[in-house]
Structure formats: C-alpha cells, structure tokens
Amino acid sequence: MLDSLVTSKTRIKLLLKFFSHANSGYLRSLAKEFDESTNSVRVELNRLTEAGLLVSQDEGKTKMYKANEGHPFFNEIKNMVSKFLGLDDLMERIVKRMGKVDKAYIVGDYAKGIDSGTVQMILIGKELDKEYLEFIKEKTYEKVQRKVDVSILDTDPGDIQGILVYGK
Template sequence: MLESLVTSKTRIKLLLKFFSHNNSGYLRALAKEFDESTNAVRVELNRLTDAGLLTSGDEGKTKMYRANHEHPFFHEIKNMVSKFLGLDQLLEQVVSRLGNVEKAYIIGDYAQGIDSGTVKLILIGRDIDLDYLDFLVKKTYEKVKRQVDVKVLEEEPAEINGLLVYG
C-alpha cells in the first residue's frame, strides 16, 4: 500500500522511522542504518522537511530530524505507517481474543522505530489462550512478513524500560 503512494524507498524508510515512534535521527546515522548513501538520505530529509513533515534543529554540531507533531497530517501518516507495519491489527487481535490480557508491550527494535523484521511483545495477563496466540503469530508472519516473538507474564514487572504501552 505505502509503496504505491510513495515511490522513493528511502522516503518510506524515513517515514517508518520517524512516524512509527517518537524517534529522532541525524544524516550519517540514518544513512548507515538504512545502508543508503548520505546524499540519497539528505535529499529525502530535505523534501520531508520542506513539506513540513519533519522538523530539524541543531544539537551541538549535529542536525537532528524529528517528525513534526504539529503538522495537520501527523496523525494520519502515523496511522498509515502503523497499518503498513501491521501492528495495529496484531495488537487489536491480541488484546481482544486471547483471554484476559491486561496490557501488551512492544519492546526491542520496533519500540525504537527500527524495522528489523521481528516484533517483540510482552503480554501481561492470566488465562491467555496460548494455542490461539501461536496461531496469531503464524498468521501475522504470513500477512505482514514480520516475525513475532511473544513473552507472556502473569504479573507486570516492576519496571520495563523503553516500551510502548497498549492496554
């Protein structure tokens, strides 16, 4: 879906990076992360900044980029990116059909806005249908080509760092 609307693969990577989570980044790190030339990343950063979708500011000698939360289309782009990644549907199914799920956390690379191909989840709850969870994990891979690694806990740990909380 997203590839048919946005023809630049570098621009798609930037949109996924900045609109999937509250991430920031600078040119050289983004180029290294995406395995792209700095020039290709710079061109797309400039286009997205000129369109008002990204903001930039100096942090020391480094120019940092972030999603512009004030842009009129911020929430719509964030929702498109979420649907593209398949996370909204996955979490909706997990929370509504597995039993007594109190909370679901996304951890790891996706929590940091990096599409590594693996989504790590922590589910907090009791009497969770593990057979159905296994079925959902397989279906999710078939549908969105992302491996899902799930850990089920009965009680929430005292602290979980760097996570997105759903529930």
Template sequence: MLESLITSKTRVRLLLKLFLNPGSSGYLRELADEFGESTNSVRVELNRLAEAGLLESSTEGRTKVYRANSGHPLFPEIQGLVRKTMGIDRLVESVVAKLGDVKLAFVTGDYARGVNSGLIDLVLVGDIDRGYLQSLVSRLEGDLKVKIRWLVLNEAEFGTLRTNFEGQDALVIWKRED
C-alpha cells in the same frame, strides 16, 4: 504498501523509522548508515519532510536531530498508515483485543525503532490465554510474513521487570484505560 504510493525508498524508510515510534529520532549520518544510503539522499528527504512540517529538528551540540512532528495535523493519519504497513494494526485487532484481560501491550526491538527486520517482539501484560495467543500468532506470522516473538507477564511480573524495559525503545500498541 507505502512503496507503491511513495516512490522514494529513502522517504519511506524515514517515515517508518520516525512515525512508527514518535519518540525515536535520528541525525543525518546515523540514518544514512542505518539505511545503507548516501548522506545526500537522506539529507534531501529530511529537508523535504521538514519543509512540509512533518519533521521537526533540534540541535544537540553540532548535530541536527530529526523527529516526527506529532503536532502536525496529518501526524495521526501518517502514523496509522505506517502502522498498517508494518502490520501492527492487524496485530492489535487480531491478537490483543481477543485475549482476555489485557492491560498493556507493547512492541520492543527493531519494530519499535522503526526498522522492519521481519521480527516483532511483543510484550503483553495481563491475564492472557497463552494457547489462544499462540494460535493467533501462528496465523498472523503466515499472513504478515514476519516472525512474532512474544512474552506474557502478569501485572506483578511486569512491575518487577518494568525497569528492564525502560532503557529500550518501546512502542505501546494497546493500553486499557481503567
């Protein structure tokens, strides 16, 4: 979807990487290697997005690190567009909202890092109907053309395993406010 609106594949990859999970960041060579692009093409797009104020940068040692500018007025809209492109918005609406007492839902792995690998790692916390979840996931996999690997934890299990998730990239897609 983004490819039809934005003709630069490098720019699309940068938006997916940095806006899907605003906590993620990257530096020029790392991004070029990840995308399989030349450093020059990545540099041009990083500069354009930074000049537009969509990215902010900081220097860590001798390396310039880029991340999404969450304070930019268009940030919520761009992030929403990126999430729709990745299918996460449909995942939330179709799976999480109808499953029972969902306390927390988050994506880990490649999608949380902004990489579209075709595999979504979904973690759900709460009292969830697993049979209904499996039927919804099966339908979504066909619609989105991705594989969804899911894990359901109750609150006690999540409390025990929480430290296992802390070192990973995690993108919270649903959190019930009590």
C-alpha cells in the same frame, strides 16, 4: 501499500522511522541504520522537512530530525505507517482474544522505529490463551510477512522499555 504511494525507498524508511512512534535521528546515524549513502538520506530529510512533515533542531554540531507532531497530517501518516506495519490490527486481535491481558508492549526494533521483519511483544496477564497465540503468530506472518515473537509475564516488572499499546 506505502511503496505504491511513495517511490523512494529511503523516504519510506524515514517515514517508518519517524512516524512509527516518537523518534528522532541525525543524518549519519540514519544513513548507517538504513545502509544508505548520507547524500540519499540528506535529500529525503530535506524533502520531508520542506514539506513540513519533519522538524529539525541543532544540537551542538549535529542536526536532529523528528516528526512534526503539529503537521495537519501527522495522525493520518502515523496511522498509515501503523497499518503498513500491521501492528494496529495485530495488537487489537491479540488483546481481544488472548484472555485477561493487563498490558501489551511492543519492544525491540519496532519500538525503535526499525522495520526488521520481527515484531517483539510482551503481554502481561494471567490465564492467557497460549494456543491462540501460536495460531495468530502464523496468521500474522501470512498477512504482513513479519515474524511475531511474544513473551508472556504474569506481572508487570515496571521497567519495560517500548511502546505501551494497551494497558489498564
């Protein structure tokens, strides 16, 4: 979907990085992460900044970029990126059908804004439907071509680093 609207693959990577959740980055680290030239990343960072979608801030000699949360289309772009990644639908289905889910976290690459092809999740709850979990993992791969790796915990250890997508 995004690739039909946005023709630059580098721009898509930047949109995924900055709008999948609150994330920041600087030119060289982004170029290394995306395995792209610094020039191609710089051009797209400049375009997105000029459009007001990104903001930059100097931190010493380094210019840090992040999504402009004050942009009128911030929420719409964030929702589009989420739908592109298939995370919103995936999380909603899993939480509704798994049983007594207390909390659900997305961790790993997706929590960092990297589309690696594997979505890592942690579900916290008791008496969860593990049979349904296997079914939804297969269906998710068929629909969005991403592997789902889920860990289930009975209680919240309290130190999970990621995106809390559901919690009581």
